[in-house]
Structure formats: structure tokens, C-alpha cells
Amino acid sequence: MTREALLNTAIMALLAAVPIIAHFTGNPFTITLATKVAILAMAAVGLNIVLGLGGLVSFGHAVFFGIGGYSMGILAHHAQLFIPIMEAPFLIDGTKSMPIIWLVAVITSALVALVIGALAIRTSGVYFIMITLAFGQMFYYFAISWPAYGGEDGLPIYVRNSFPGLNTLDPIQFFAITYVALGAALFLSARLARSRFGLALGATRQNAERVETVGVDAYRLRLVAFVISGAITGFAGALFADLNRFVAPTMFSWQMSGEFIVFIILGGIGRLFGPVVGAGLFILLEHFLGGVSDYWLIYVGAILLAVVLFARGGLIGALAGREVAHD
Amino acid sequence: MTDPILRTKGLTKSFGALKACNDVSLDLFPGEIHALIGPNGAGKSTLIKQIAGNMAPDSGEVWFDGSDVTHLDTVGRARRGLGRTFQISSLAMEYTVLQNVVLGALGRDGGVMRFFKPVMKDKRLLEEAHAALDRVGLTEQAATRTADLSHGQRRQLEVAVALTLKPKAFLMDEPMAGLGVEGSRNLTGFLDTLRHEAPILLVEHDMDAVFALADRISVLVYGEIIATGTGDEIRANRDVRTAYLGEEDVA
Ligand SMILES: Nc1ncnc2c1ncn2[C@@H]1O[C@H](COP(=O)(O)OP(=O)(O)O)[C@@H](O)[C@H]1O
Ligand SMILES: [Mg+2]
Numbered sequence: 001m002t003r004e005a006l007l008n009t010a011i012m013a014l015l016a017a018v019p020i021i022a023h024f025t026g027n028p029f030t031i032t033l034a035t036k037v038a039i040l041a042m043a044a045v046g047l048n049i050v051l052g053l054g055g056l057v058s059f060g061h062a063v064f065f066g067i068g069g070y071s072m073g074i075l076a077h078h079a080q081l082f083i084p085i086m087e088a089p090f091l092i093d094g095t096k097s098m099p100i101i102w103l104v105a106v107i108t109s110a111l112v113a114l115v116i117g118a119l120a121i122r123t124s125g126v127y128f129i130m131i132t133l134a135f136g137q138m139f140y141y142f143a144i145s146w147p148a149y150g151g152e153d154g155l156p157i158y159v160r161n162s163f164p165g166l167n168t169l170d171p172i173q174f175f176a177i178t179y180v181a182l183g184a185a186l187f188l189s190a191r192l193a194r195s196r197f198g199l200a201l202g203a204t205r206q207n208a209e210r211v212e213t214v215g216v217d218a219y220r221l222r223l224v225a226f227v228i229s230g231a232i233t234g235f236a237g238a239l240f241a242d243l244n245r246f247v248a249p250t251m252f253s254w255q256m257s258g259e260f261i262v263f264i265i266l267g268g269i270g271r272l273f274g275p276v277v278g279a280g281l282f283i284l285l286e287h288f289l290g291g292v293s294d295y296w297l298i299y300v301g302a303i304l305l306a307v308v309l310f311a312r313g314g315l316i317g318a319l320a321g322r323e324v325a326h327d
Numbered sequence: 328m329t330d331p332i333l334r335t336k337g338l339t340k341s342f343g344a345l346k347a348c349n350d351v352s353l354d355l356f357p358g359e360i361h362a363l364i365g366p367n368g369a370g371k372s373t374l375i376k377q378i379a380g381n382m383a384p385d386s387g388e389v390w391f392d393g394s395d396v397t398h399l400d401t402v403g404r405a406r407r408g409l410g411r412t413f414q415i416s417s418l419a420m421e422y423t424v425l426q427n428v429v430l431g432a433l434g435r436d437g438g439v440m441r442f443f444k445p446v447m448k449d450k451r452l453l454e455e456a457h458a459a460l461d462r463v464g465l466t467e468q469a470a471t472r473t474a475d476l477s478h479g480q481r482r483q484l485e486v487a488v489a490l491t492l493k494p495k496a497f498l499m500d501e502p503m504a505g506l507g508v509e510g511s512r513n514l515t516g517f518l519d520t521l522r523h524e525a526p527i528l529l530v531e532h533d534m535d536a537v538f539a540l541a542d543r544i545s546v547l548v549y550g551e552i553i554a555t556g557t558g559d560e561i562r563a564n565r566d567v568r569t570a571y572l573g574e575e576d577v578a
Contacts, residue, residue, distance in 0.1 A: 191445075192443075195445065195446055197440060197442045198442075199429065202419070206421050207418065207420070209401075209417050210417050211430070212400070213379070213405055214430055214434025214488065214492060215492070216434045224440065
């Protein structure tokens with residue numbers, strides 16, 4: 001086992017241990033915090049595929065997070081009011097079933113990522129950042145001005161959605177769901193990074209000309225990466241909505257997109273567990289410093305600056321050393 | 328004579344007032360090395376870019392393997408079998424040497440939309456990659472990070488990646504640049520055998536290599552081909568001597 005693999009195992013164990021201990025010591029709030037870490041980490045694991053591996057700085061990944069959130073919100077809203085989503089040309093009912101909600105969230109965010117990606121990936125550098133940001137703002141203002149699902153006030157869901165065989169209202173059981181989802185996202189992105197696709201995508205980050213000279217279309221690689229990435233972040237969005245039992249336009253906000261990027265930079269760009277460590281640190285800081293001062297984000301900013309200046313590989317890089325080229 | 332594998336017809340490209348490429352027509356036949364020489368700034372790289380598809384000509388056509396590829400992009404031309412090396416090494420610098428050649432083998436194979444199996448355990452791709460490294464003499468460097476290679480080794484790696492593509496024609500922009508005497512001699516020997524696999528359009532400054540290798544030589548000056556012929560013909564050509572060779576005292 002490499003040092004990084006060892007570190008990753010420790011991180012995964014820690015993320016499981018904290019809520020389990022909290023469960024037995026009767027501290028549901030800590031379980032909620034750990035759940036939040038798992039979900040936000042998963043969102044950033046999605047982003048890390050395009051940002052870390054593909055080198056595309058998407059400043060609009062909140063779009064997919066929000067799409068996932070509203071997929072849950074809309075389906076559950078109709079289910080709790082017993083009003084079908086539509087009756088013609090065929091009947092579509094709402095649902096409180098997590099697996100169905102996830103499926104809808106993943107498919108919808110993948111489709112939206114396909115459209116946004118098809119346009120945005122024609123640009124690069126700062127233009128790519130700006131165009132993804134612009135899409136994010138579009139969705140944000142659309143959500144605010146769409147009264148059917150709460151508009152600016154958001155949409156409350158009264159009872160957490162269900163998962164066969166589990167009691168999702170029990171914090172530790174819901175945590176387990178998010179933990180497994182995060183694990184699956186990590187597993188998939190680890191496999192992807194080492195696959196044929198991953199080798200080629202990583203090469204586009206370093207030198208797109210090289211990739212095209214060997215006859216591989218860099219645009220297609222990036223677009224597919226963007227779709228996979230958006231789908232994972234969308235899945236996380238559906239879980240986040242279920243954690244809060246509430247969806248609001250802020251899920252689409254540029255601050256949300258910015259947070260995902262911050263997680264990745266804190267943890268280590270392109271490192272498999274970078275988003276997990278980054279999200280963990282961010283939530284810890286928010287929790288402890290947020291109580292001390294309203295200006296806690298200034299401290300996050302200072303840490304971010306230090307990481308960018310002194311620890312290019314983020315926390316994972318500082319602890320596990322430079323990335324080893326995969327075998 | 329058989330048909331040429333590669334042919335340009337009246338390629339013209341201007342940058343503002345500068346005609347970097349003026350009505351250039353040349354061809355490359357199976358089995359030959361066709362060298363393109365000319366002073367710095369003559370437009371050799373500009374020509375290579377138009378043939379490879381990195382740059383669209385203002386007018387003119389590029390024909391490859393029997394069809395007009397003028398409107399195909401780099402990817403399309405590479406897939407049809409054009410193997411190109413760059414004047415300034417263009418590699419994935421963070422990857423190992425082996426990863427770079429595996430990328431080439433992957434491009435040749437085409438199945439890039441596979442997401443699950445580890446590519447660096449793909450027996451067939453690895454075999455092709457190692458074979459290419461072996462041929463250019465980089466076997467020992469397989470696990471080295473490309474950024475840590477010497478300049479000359481990067482040039483070798485460029486050639487190795489082009490080999491993995493098993494192209495129908497090679498397009499090489501100054502492959503000897505910066506190789507040193509020994510390196511140039513080795514590469515010259517290697518290219519000499521390579522022509523039997525696929526013909527080479529070779530841009531090169533190293534005149535010893537050019538005259539040793541080329542079946543035909545074209546001389547490009549100010550974007551125009553002023554002469555094409557065998558080594559002896561070019562050496563004897565007065566225009567060439569005044570415009571180019573005279574300056575370098577080769578003749
Ligand atoms: N993209 C470009 N824009 C403007 N001028 C260019 C560009 N590329 C090349 N040139 C000019 O065209 C001429 C030919 O350049 P190049 O093809 O690189 O020459 P060579 O490879 O023969 O040394 C030079 O004068 C160069 O400055
Ligand atoms: Mg040149």
C-alpha cells in the first residue's frame with residue numbers, strides 16, 4: 001500500500017468512526033455534521049473529475065447540485081401533497097422513494113451537464129470559468145423567480161424520503177446511506193482515473209495538442225467527463241436536500257460552486273481524497289470558528305492562501321507527498 | 328510510378344502581409360524520405376501545421392492516402408494515419424515516458440471511451456508501447472517522469488509516440504534538433520530503416536542527415552519551393568546555392 005492509499009483508508013475510517021461514536025454517546029448533531037461532510041465531499045468528488053483530472057475549472061457545479069436538490073424537492077413535494085407532477089399526456093406522480101429520486105437527479109443533471117458542457121467546453125481558461133459561472137447564475141435566478149416550488153423561500157419537505165429496509169429518520173442510518181454513496185463515487189472516480197478514458201483525459205489537461213495528434217478528440221473526452229462529473233454532483237445534491245429536508249435557490253448559488261472548488265484546493269487538486277479532506281476541514285472550521293466570529297470565512301481564506309502558496313498538493317499532498325504516477 | 332501517399336496542391340498561408348507559405352505543392356511517395364530544408368523562418372513549420380491539420384490554409388488542398396483531407400481536423404488526419412512529431416516537444420509532461428507511449432497506442436487502438444479497466448495493465452497496449460520505446464532506445468527510461476527527461480530523450484519519445492500510431496506517413500519537424508552528434512547519427516540510422524515502414528516528410532536543419540537520408544529534397548525560401556530534386560541536383564542548383572546552401576557552406 002502506498003502512503004496515500006494508507007492515508008485514504010485512515011480518512012475513510014475516521015469519517016465512519018466519528019458518527020458511530022456520536023451515535024453511541026447520543027450526539028445526533030455530530031452525526032449530522034459528518035453526514036454533511038460526506039455529501040459535500042461527494043459533490044466535490046464529482047467536480048474533481050473535470051477540475052483535477054481534466055483541468056477544467058468549472059465555476060458552475062452548483063447547477064448540478066441544485067438540479068439534484070430540486071429533483072428531490074419537486075418529486076417529494078408532489079408526493080406529500082398527493083398532486084401528480086403532470087397528468088397529460090401521461091400521468092407522472094411524485095415519489096418519496098430515494099432510489100427513484102436519485103435516478104431522476106442523476107439523469108437530469110447528466111442531461112443538463114451535456115447541454116452546458118457542449119457550449120462551455122468550446123471555450124477554455126477564463127472564458128470557461130465565466131461561462132460556467134453564468135449558467136450557475138441563470139439557474140439561480142430561475143429558481144428564485146419560479147413560484148411553483150417556493151421561489152426565493154425554498155421548498156420544505158416534511159418527512160425524509162424513504163429507502164427500502166432502512167429507517168432514514170435515524171441519523172446514523174441516513175449517514176450510512178451518504179457514506180456508501182460517497183464511497184461509491186470515490187471508487188468510480190478512482191477506477192476512472194486509471195482507465196483508458198482517464199489516461200486520455202489527464203493528458204488533455206497537460207497538453208491537448210498531444211492528445212489530438214494521436215487521433216483522440218479532446219472535446220469529446222472533456223464533454224463526457226463533464227457529464228459524469230455533473231451526474232455525481234447532482235446525486236450529492238439530492239442527498240443534501242434530504243439531509244436538510246429543504247431545498248432553496250442557494251443550492252444553485254456561485255458561493256456553493258466556489259465552496260466545492262475550495263474543498264478541492266484545500267484537500268489537493270486531482271487527489272482522490274482531496275475533496276473529502278477539504279470538505280471535512282471546511283465544515284470543521286465553519287462549525288468551530290462560525291461560533292466564535294461571523295467572519296470565519298476570512299480564516300478559511302487565509303488557510304486557502306497558505307495552501308496555494310506553500311502546499312500545492314493541498315493537505316493530501318502535504319501528508320502523502322507528491323502524486324505517484326499510476327503503475 | 329505509384330500514387331503519392333501525401334500531396335499538397337498550391338497551399339498558401341499568410342500572416343498579415345507575410346506570405347509564410349506561397350503556392351506550395353509537394354508530394355511524398357511510398358518508401359521515400361522527402362526532406363524539406365530552408366533557412367529559419369522560411370515557413371517549414373507553417374507547412375507542416377497545414378499538412379497535420381493544426382492550421383487551415385488560406386487556399387490550396389491537402390491530399391492524403393487518396394482523398395482530400397483539407398477539411399479534416401488534426402484528429403481526423405491522425406486517425407487516417409498521419410504520424411507527426413513536433414519541432415518543440417509536445418508531450419504530457421507529468422506522465423511517465425511509458426504513459427506517453429501508451430497514450431499513443433491507445434489513440435491508434437481508438438477505444439478511448441472505456442472507464443473501468445486499468446489502462447496501464449492492458450497487455451496489448453503495453454506491448455506496443457514497450458516495443459516503440461525499445462526501438463528508439465528509451466526502454467530504461469520507461470518509468471521516468473517525462474518532465475525529467477533530457478531534451479534529447481524527449482525528442483526520442485516524440486518519435487516513439489509517432490511509432491505507436493503505426494502511421495501511413497510520418498511528418499517530422501526537425502527531429503534532430505538539439506540531439507548532439509551521437510544522437511543525430513543514431514536517429515539518422517533509425518530513420519533510414521523507418522522509411523520502409525512508412526515514408527517520411529522530414530524537415531531538418533542537420534545537412535549531414537538530410538543528404539544521407541533524403542531520396543528527394545525540396546528547398547523552401549520565403550514560403551516558396553525554389554527547387555526539388557535529389558541530393559546531387561540540389562547541391563548543384565545555383566538558386567539553392569545563392570539562396571541557402573551558400574550561407575551555410577555546405578556545398
Ligand atoms: N501563428 C503565426 N502568426 C504570425 N506569424 C507566424 C505564425 N507562425 C509563423 N509565423 C511566421 O511565419 C514565418 C514562417 O515561420 P515558420 O513556419 O515557423 O518557419 P520555419 O519553421 O521554416 O523556421 C516566420 O516569419 C514566422 O515568424
Ligand atoms: Mg520550424
